[in-house]
Amino acid sequence: MDNSYKLEHAWNFIERGQLLNGIELIKTLLSTDPNNAMGHGILAYALLKQMRLHAAEYELKIALQLAPNEPFFHSVSARILFLQNKPKAALAACDQALQLNPQYANIHELKANILMANKRTPEAFKCINSMAALEPNSANTACTFAEYYHATGDNKKAMAYTLDALKINAQHQDANILMGRLLLLKGEMPEALYHARLCIMMDPNSATALGLLADVKSRQNIFLAPWWKFNAKLSQMSRLAQVGVLIFGYVFFGLLANIIKDSGHPNIGIAISFFWLGIAIYSWVALPLYQRMVAKEIQQFSFRADY
Numbered sequence: 001m002d003n004s005y006k007l008e009h010a011w012n013f014i015e016r017g018q019l020l021n022g023i024e025l026i027k028t029l030l031s032t033d034p035n036n037a038m039g040h041g042i043l044a045y046a047l048l049k050q051m052r053l054h055a056a057e058y059e060l061k062i063a064l065q066l067a068p069n070e071p072f073f074h075s076v077s078a079r080i081l082f083l084q085n086k087p088k089a090a091l092a093a094c095d096q097a098l099q100l101n102p103q104y105a106n107i108h109e110l111k112a113n114i115l116m117a118n119k120r121t122p123e124a125f126k127c128i129n130s131m132a133a134l135e136p137n138s139a140n141t142a143c144t145f146a147e148y149y150h151a152t153g154d155n156k157k158a159m160a161y162t163l164d165a166l167k168i169n170a171q172h173q174d175a176n177i178l179m180g181r182l183l184l185l186k187g188e189m190p191e192a193l194y195h196a197r198l199c200i201m202m203d204p205n206s207a208t209a210l211g212l213l214a215d216v217k218s219r220q221n222i223f224l225a226p227w228w229k230f231n232a233k234l235s236q237m238s239r240l241a242q243v244g245v246l247i248f249g250y251v252f253f254g255l256l257a258n259i260i261k262d263s264g265h266p267n268i269g270i271a272i273s274f275f276w277l278g279i280a281i282y283s284w285v286a287l288p289l290y291q292r293m294v295a296k297e298i299q300q301f302s303f304r305a306d307y
Helices: 003-015 019-032 037-049 053-066 071-083 087-100 105-117 121-134 139-151 155-168 173-185 189-202 207-220 225-235 239-262 266-300
Strands: none
Touching (some): 003 019, 003 037, 019 037, 053 071, 105 139, 139 155, 173 207, 239 266
């Protein structure tokens, strides 16, 4: 098996979620060809998917030393920087990759995702249009449009683009996850659960798929369901709007309690004050319970390396 075939075979393993198989194949290649830049780059990408950031950085450093003008390596750098909460540096890495290859559609997609995560939606939309100009009929393009509309609160358009993506590729991981989230918002739990399980079957290591599964179970949980619904709506707002909602709630309940106390109903005013306190305590308790639920799902779906 020559090295180019090994690289392609390893990449296919990684894209199917079989990270351990892909990593072992790359390690075998590098043991006989330690200066194979693409081998180090793909290994960095696989380690990144395992969330092993330090190991990914180490392999990427070697890859960039061997081939500093490879756009793929700068895209991996952007992903690492994004996960390290360094959006400006991540965007700069995307721009460097695009300087090397302006036709790299996946970089436009990655840049759009970083911009959307930082609520810079107009700029993100420009990147998605650049991606669409390069790959107008791809599932990735349709899915990225869907994610944009979902992030901006237009779930009707998001659903239409998600359906388009799934028509092109029924096993598209991100499209299936987004479809699950859209169905969950509509209260269609069995259908959302189907998409979550399908994604986990395709990629047992997918944090987003496991997160969707945890969201479905949270939505079905009597205690967590109200918290999940509120957070789902809050997540689609801008940061300023999120802060505004929380401040409004605090001020509204405070003023309402004082007005009712002053009108001669002190017990009702105290009850309203305690009601707001109860909401705050509920939100504090619900978050760690949700995080525990996610951790539980991750433990349950720890598959064999040859899955």
